[in-house]
Amino acid sequence: MTLYVLALLIGVIAGLRAMTAPAAVSWAAHLGWLPLAGTPMAFMGFAYTPFIFSVLALGEFVTDQLPQTPSRKVPMQFGGRLASGALCGACFGAAGGSLVGGLVAGVVGAVIGTLGGAAVRAKLAQVFGKDLPAALIEDAVAVAGAFLIVSAARA
Numbered sequence: 001m002t003l004y005v006l007a008l009l010i011g012v013i014a015g016l017r018a019m020t021a022p023a024a025v026s027w028a029a030h031l032g033w034l035p036l037a038g039t040p041m042a043f044m045g046f047a048y049t050p051f052i053f054s055v056l057a058l059g060e061f062v063t064d065q066l067p068q069t070p071s072r073k074v075p076m077q078f079g080g081r082l083a084s085g086a087l088c089g090a091c092f093g094a095a096g097g098s099l100v101g102g103l104v105a106g107v108v109g110a111v112i113g114t115l116g117g118a119a120v121r122a123k124l125a126q127v128f129g130k131d132l133p134a135a136l137i138e139d140a141v142a143v144a145g146a147f148l149i150v151s152a153a154r155a
Contacts, residue, residue: 002152003096007105009149010092011085014106015072015113017142018084019060023053024146025088033154039094061139065132072114085110092153 014021022044028034029045036042043049063069070077089106093099117138124134 003092003098004101004105006149006153007089007092007102008109008112010088010146011106011109011111012113012116013109013142013146013149014085014088015081015110015115016117016138016145017057017060017064018077018081019053019057020142020146021084021088023050023057024150025091026050026053028150028153029091033150034091034095036091036094040099041091041094044091064139065135072118078114081110081114082107085113095153 010021010025013024025034026044027050029036029041030047030050032045034045036045072078072081085106085108086103087106089109090099090103093102093105096102121131121134121138124137125131128134
């Protein structure tokens with residue numbers, strides 16, 4: 001049951017920042033915190049995978065601040081977040097012997113994170129009078145949350 005909760009939560013992170021979740025999961029797999037060896041998700045722990053996802057996550061942090069970046073709720077952005085949540089949830093599921101269950105939980109979490117994150121960020125931007133502080137808070141929540149979730153997997 002715990003792995004399903006973690007799959008859901010990492011999906012929420014994918015809804016906030018699509019590349020932060022797979023970066024954290026791949027580092028967890030690479031460091032042995034998330035046992036994926038011998039599963040279809042083993043590639044997440046390969047030598048270069050964490051670095052690739054980390055570069056993508058850093059790029060996302062930058063592009064998210066640009067005014068021309070589309071809303072996370074447009075089909076292309078939303079779909080990417082769902083795919084990221086599915087991938088990361090499947091990793092937690094695979095570690096617990098239920099890849100499909102984890103995948104589904106990750107997708108549900110991504111929907112929650114995408115829609116809920118957009119609503120909270122809009123409210124924060126309204127409070128601050130501009131979007132940048134809200135975006136930076138969301139970045140911090142995504143990074144800290146991802147770390148806490150993958151850390152819980154190793155416990």
